[in-house]
Amino acid sequence: MVDKWKVKSFEDLIVWQKAHQLVLEIYKITDDFPSEEKFGLVSQMRRAVVSVPANITEGFRKRGIKDKLNFYNIAQGSLDELNYYIILSKDLGYMQANKRLLEQIKEVAKLLSGLIKSIGGKR
DSSP states (O other): OOOTTTOOSGGGOHHHHHHHHHHHHHHHHHTTSOGGGTTTHHHHHHHHHHHHHHHHHHHHHOOSHHHHHHHHHHHHHHHHHHHHHHHHHHHTTSSOOOHHHHHHHHHHHHHHHHHHHHTTOOO
């Protein structure tokens, strides 16, 4: 459960910290993708991954539970979208299987689900 007295900023949320690290990792990985994917897959992956901590940030400031849950749910969807792009990138030969990256995604998903449950969500 999130301690409302200790969490003063979205940056205090471990889920945000882990999601931000995931953004940095995806940016680093996609730097090595083919140049013809700059405006295709690279752009899509980066948008999806940035959406995760961005929606956590936006949801954090919302006062109503319904509003918070909406933003956190969008973050979950973006995380799933990113997961697909990683599968596609591997299948296209742009990246190798990356166990550490998949573990990072799982960890963010688990923490995000925990955050949702802690504020009264069902997921």
